[in-house]
Amino acid sequence: AQSVTQLGSHVSVSEGALVLLRCNYSSSVPPYLFWYVQYPNQGLQLLLKYTSAATLVKGINGFEAEFKKSETSFHLTKPSAHMSDAAEYFCAVSDHPVGQFYFGTGTSLTVIP
Amino acid sequence: DSGVTQTPKHLITATGQRVTLRCSPRSGDLSVYWYQQSLDQGLQFLIHYYNGEERAKGNILERFSAQQFPDLHSELNLSSLELGDSALYFCASSPRLNIDTQYFGPGTRLTVL
Numbered sequence: 001a002q003s004v005t006q007l008g009s010h011v012s013v014s015e016g017a018l019v020l021l022r023c024n025y026s027s028s029v030p031p032y033l034f035w036y037v038q039y040p041n042q043g044l045q046l047l048l049k050y051t052s053a054a055t056l057v058k059g060i061n062g063f064e065a066e067f068k069k070s071e072t073s074f075h076l077t078k079p080s081a082h083m084s085d086a087a088e089y090f091c092a093v094s095d096h097p098v099g100q101f102y103f104g105t106g107t108s109l110t111v112i113p
Numbered sequence: 114d115s116g117v118t119q120t121p122k123h124l125i126t127a128t129g130q131r132v133t134l135r136c137s138p139r140s141g142d143l144s145v146y147w148y149q150q151s152l153d154q155g156l157q158f159l160i161h162y163y164n165g166e167e168r169a170k171g172n173i174l175e176r177f178s179a180q181q182f183p184d185l186h187s188e189l190n191l192s193s194l195e196l197g198d199s200a201l202y203f204c205a206s207s208p209r210l211n212i213d214t215q216y217f218g219p220g221t222r223l224t225v226l
Binding site: 094 | 115117146148155156157158161163168169170171203205210211212213214215216217218219220
């Protein structure tokens with residue numbers, strides 16, 4: 001069965017510092033991987049997705065993620081944190097183009113001025 | 114604004130009752146997904162409909178059911194409500210059958226007293 005693990009339910013970074021949010025997955029087949037962001041009192045918004053093309057995926061708002069098959073990871077990074085990046089971030093995975101979709105437990109990002 | 118609408122925004126009801134949540138997908142989107150977000154369970158995939166047909170089922174209780182109508186809007190019916198059903202219910206839409214970017218609605222917050 002699929003599973004997604006997000007290490008660190010809370011991450012704090014200083015404004016301008018590197019953001020690194022970790023996501024590991026388990027899958028017996030090449031997965032479909034996504035990062036979503038949820039701002040307070042809002043629905044989720046797609047940041048980026050991996051669907052077996054380039055392993056380094058660029059998303060919106062300066063975020064990117066690298067698919068590492070050997071490490072079964074899809075960590076999300078941003079070189080320089082901005083105050084507006086404070087939100088909840090979810091990694092999600094599916095191992096089938098039509099099927100169940102699994103979300104991680106989320107990581108709350110705080111940006112310190 | 115994702116283009117996905119959900120009604121009502123808030124719903125307060127009592128245990129044992131039945132409620133219906135409504136979702137209107139983005140114009141042209143044929144897929145509708147339903148999710149439940151709660152503090153203890155996180156974000157859980159419930160069910161996926163494509164062009165009126167059920168295509169994938171997740172951790173959806175037997176007391177819950179859904180359908181997608183010919184005009185592509187979808188309804189999630191929750192019956193014999195329990196305190197533990199209190200959660201935020203999201204729907205998301207997508208243009209295609211295969212997993213791809215999902216556009217999330219703002220959610221319906223259900224409180225069961």
